Amino acid sequence: MHELSLATSLINLIEREAAKSGFMAVLEVQIEVGDLSGVEADAFGSALELLVSDTILSGAEITILRTPGHGKCNTCDREFLMTTRTDTCPGCKAFPSEISGGEEFRVVSMVAE
Amino acid sequence: MCETCGCGTETHDHDGHTHTHHGLTHTHDHPNKKVVNLNMDILSENNRLAERNRGYFEGKKVLALNLVSSPGSGKTTILEKTIGKMIATRKIFVVEGDQQTARDADRIEKSGAPAIQINTGSGCHLDAKMVHQALLKMEVENNAILFIENVGNLVCPAMFDLGESKRVVVISVTEGDDKPLKYPYMFQTSNLCIINKTDLLPYVDFNVETAMGYARQLNPNLEFILLSATTGDGMDAWINWLKRQ
Numbered sequence: 001m002h003e004l005s006l007a008t009s010l011i012n013l014i015e016r017e018a019a020k021s022g023f024m025a026v027l028e029v030q031i032e033v034g035d036l037s038g039v040e041a042d043a044f045g046s047a048l049e050l051l052v053s054d055t056i057l058s059g060a061e062i063t064i065l066r067t068p069g070h071g072k073c074n075t076c077d078r079e080f081l082m083t084t085r086t087d088t089c090p091g092c093k094a095f096p097s098e099i100s101g102g103e104e105f106r107v108v109s110m111v112a113e
Numbered sequence: 114m115c116e117t118c119g120c121g122t123e124t125h126d127h128d129g130h131t132h133t134h135h136g137l138t139h140t141h142d143h144p145n146k147k148v149v150n151l152n153m154d155i156l157s158e159n160n161r162l163a164e165r166n167r168g169y170f171e172g173k174k175v176l177a178l179n180l181v182s183s184p185g186s187g188k189t190t191i192l193e194k195t196i197g198k199m200i201a202t203r204k205i206f207v208v209e210g211d212q213q214t215a216r217d218a219d220r221i222e223k224s225g226a227p228a229i230q231i232n233t234g235s236g237c238h239l240d241a242k243m244v245h246q247a248l249l250k251m252e253v254e255n256n257a258i259l260f261i262e263n264v265g266n267l268v269c270p271a272m273f274d275l276g277e278s279k280r281v282v283v284i285s286v287t288e289g290d291d292k293p294l295k296y297p298y299m300f301q302t303s304n305l306c307i308i309n310k311t312d313l314l315p316y317v318d319f320n321v322e323t324a325m326g327y328a329r330q331l332n333p334n335l336e337f338i339l340l341s342a343t344t345g346d347g348m349d350a351w352i353n354w355l356k357r358q
């Protein structure tokens with residue numbers, strides 16, 4: 001459910017941006033979804049597939065780039081990869097850590113004509 | 114069928130780049146194609162509308178609170194009791210997004226505050242545009258409190274800024290004290306956590322300190338209020354919190 005409304009947000013954004021520049025078709029879109037963004041990348045991709053027909057994105061090649069979660073431990077300063085927001089530090093087991101990557105949920109670019 | 118060349122075969126080559134749609138591979142020329150760097154947050158439109166709402170609230174000195182919880186944690190009951198206690202001294206308005214019970218807006222109006230029900234359809238959260246549209250239908254007076262009861266869901270509403278002054282997450286003691294760990298994003302984005310239905314503490318396995326400990330780890334600035342909307346226990350602390358904002 002969540003991903004459907006997020007997919008609608010993306011389609012609306014692309015339609016607005018394409019209209020601004022007078023594009024008739026969008027051929028490619030690059031999206032970035034961070035592992036800690038709260039968005040399930042696969043479900044988001046499926047939701048898009050379901051919704052793009054009859055929009056300017058119909059037929060477009062949609063690439064979803066996953067960015068890994070990064071954290072820096074508040075206790076020992078160790079930097080490590082995070083798969084969830086509640087991961088503890090692998091060094092000292094402390095929590096929480098400062099999240100420094102993986103929260104992205106954005107459109108990087110599009111190819112349009 | 115390939116929309117560009119009209120041919121019906123699955124794979125064929127023209128000069129130019131290759132792309133796939135509907136499982137078919139094609140190659141065409143797209144002489145006018147342009148690469149556009151967008152670098153935009155997908156929720157940027159919502160964020161923009163949320164900032165507009167926020168400006169409107171600040172201009173009118175309205176305290177706008179976004180109430181989020183799982184279904185049935187007691188948001189509507191808390192609002193009914195709060196209105197009963199405060200309406201004599203403070204203007205209160207309510208935007209109802211929760212549809213667990215179809216009559217939430219009626220319940221609110223019966224307790225004495227104007228309410229407007231937003232129809233979210235199958236939507237799992239309110240967004241800034243829905244709140245904006247509700248505000249067009251209901252004139253919120255200066256210095257009032259506006260309660261926005263979000264859809265019962267601790268996942269989706271976390272990502273959608275409504276332009277609220279503060280976010281209040283409600284959990285009830287029947288939901289398990291590890292709730293914060295299951296929905297970290299919501300607890301990280303909230304300002305106050307109400308632990309409701311404390312009248313049921315003797316009957317359930319819920320350790321208040323454990324729940325607060327988890328939530329504090331996620332968000333050291335989170336405030337807490339223990340409440341029983343049913344018995345009224347803790348209502349004074351909640352009302353005082355509202356007055357302090």
Ligand SMILES: Nc1nc2c(ncn2[C@@H]2O[C@H](COP(=O)(O)OP(=O)(O)O)[C@@H](O)[C@H]2O)c(=O)[nH]1
Nearest residue numbers: 184185186187188189190213309310341342343
């Ligand atoms: N025992 C107890 N029940 C409560 C309390 N607050 C709400 N409830 C009950 O919980 C159910 C759901 O409440 P409601 O306010 O509709 O929850 P909402 O979905 O968050 O708006 C109702 O049956 C309420 O009577 C409380 O403090 N104690």
Ligand SMILES: [Mg+2]
Nearest residue numbers: 188189211217
């Ligand atoms: Mg309700």
Ligand SMILES: [Zn+2]
Nearest residue numbers: 073076089092
């Ligand atoms: Zn550490």
